[in-house]
Every structure is written in C-alpha cells, then in structure tokens.
Amino acid sequence: DIQMTQSPASLSASLGETVTIECLASEDIYSNLAWYQQKPGKSPQLLIYDASSLQDGVPSRFSGSESGTQYSLEINSLQSEDAATYFCQQHHDYPYTFGAGTKLELK
Amino acid sequence: QVKLQQSGAELVKPGASVKLSCKTSGYTFSTSYMSWFKQIPGQSIEWIGMIYAGDGGTGYNQKFKGKATLTVDTSSSTAYMDLSSLTTEDSAVYFCARDWGVMDAWGQGASVTVSS
Numbered sequence A: 001d002i003q004m005t006q007s008p009a010s011l012s013a014s015l016g017e018t019v020t021i022e023c024l025a026s027e028d029i030y031s032n033l034a035w036y037q038q039k040p041g042k043s044p045q046l047l048i049y050d051a052s053s054l055q056d057g058v059p060s061r062f063s064g065s066e067s068g069t070q071y072s073l074e075i076n077s078l079q080s081e082d083a084a085t086y087f088c089q090q091h092h093d094y095p096y097t098f099g100a101g102t103k104l105e106l107k
Numbered sequence B: 001q002v003k004l005q006q007s008g009a010e011l012v013k014p015g016a017s018v019k020l021s022c023k024t025s026g027y028t029f030s031t032s033y034m035s036w037f038k039q040i041p042g043q044s045i046e047w048i049g050m051i052y053a054g055d056g057g058t059g060y061n062q063k064f065k066g067k068a069t070l071t072v073d074t075s076s077s078t079a080y081m082d083l084s085s086l087t088t089e090d091s092a093v094y095f096c097a098r099d100w101g102v103m104d105a106w107g108q109g110a111s112v113t114v115s116s
Helices: none
Strands: A004-007 A010-013 A019-025 A033-038 A045-049 A062-067 A070-075 A084-090 A102-106 B003-006 B010-012 B018-025 B033-039 B045-052 B058-060 B068-073 B078-083 B092-099 B103-106 B110-114
Touching (some): A019 A033, A019 A084, A019 A102, A033 A062, A045 A062, A045 B103, A070 A084, B003 B092, B010 B018, B045 B092, B058 B068
Parallel strands (some): A010 A102
Antiparallel strands (some): A004 A019, A019 A070, A033 A084, A084 A102, B003 B018, B045 B058
16 A cells, blocks of 8 residues: 655644645655645545645645655645645555644644 | 535444445536545544446455445435444544545545444
8 A cells, every 4th residue: 555654743833824744655656646624523625636736616825746756735824714634645546545634723 | 516415423333234325416426436434533534445336336445345335326326335343443434525536525424433
C-alpha cells in the first residue's frame, strides 16, 4: 500500500496568516492527490484534486502544489471557518490511502 | 444538487451483522462509482472498497475482505454495505462517497457502535 506521511499533526495560526500542510507519498503517485477538509461531526469536503486543481465552490485562498513525491496544501488569509482537520488522499493506486490528518486551530 | 443520504446510527451486539444504506439523488447513479470509508473519531480515514453501479462490480481493501460486502439497487439509486461478524473494533463512523478517484460528494456518515 502507498503510505502518505502528513505533517504537521497540528498547528495553530492567527486570522489572516498563511499556513502550509504537507504530505509525502511513499512512491510516485503522479499528481493523483486530493485534499479534504473535515469539521467535527461532519463528512470530509473535497478542496483540491489532481494536486493543484481547485474544486468548484472552494475559496481561492486554498491552493495545492507538488514537488516530486511531496505535496502541499497552502491556505492564505486564514478565516475563522478554516478551523478544521485536513487530510490528503492518494488515488493513484488501490487501496486509496489517506494521511493521518492535520488539525488546524485558529488563535 | 448531488445528495447522499445515509441510514441512521446503529447499536449492535458483537457477532451480529448490520446493513448500511446510502440513498443518492441529483446525478446518474447507474454510471457512477461509490466508495465506502471507515473513520474512528479523532483518527484518519480508511478506504473499505468501491462498487460500480452499472454492473455491481466491486473492489475491496484487503483489510476489509470478508468484513464488508457492497451492493447497489439501481432502481432506487441506493448503495448498501453489509458488515458482518462485528466486533468492538468495527465501532466507527462509516461514510459513502461518490468516487471518481476523488470523492466529491459524501454522505453524512453513519455511526456503528458494537457493544453487548
């Protein structure tokens, strides 16, 4: 199975700041990576697919990038509603696998 | 709009089985894939398996083979997941999601609690 190593496990940031979350794939996944946001008691919501494509309706302050097998999610100009847990997911091969998650807290 | 409505919370005894449903609307169910996921609160997400509604073809995570069985009813645009021989380790929230490699629409989740 492809392992997705996500970091950091948690972070705290202030409104208006920029944060970056990373996922390292254990092998080449050819940009087949998605990012999801999940709030407590809710289902995950797709933010980014194919490493850098923004899902319809998602604010442009969310962006994705890649460098080799390292994938990043950047959130600019943090808003209060961005407090959530974020997961990466590879869909290059079965079984789909997810990162462990990053819990983002707003100060 | 696309909607996936899951069945409610379940409290079941060890050794029992449970069948979860995921009723869809707002898109062409019969030509789509559906995946199911397990999440223990506070933990990450595990992919259980997927089913193609067109022909009922399935693919499972090896970890869940023998535990989960996926089916569909195209007449009602509903997907189902049977979980068998339940143990306390199966206590979790289970999600269905429309699958095109990425999951762009999710059910609200169904909590399964296994307890005597």
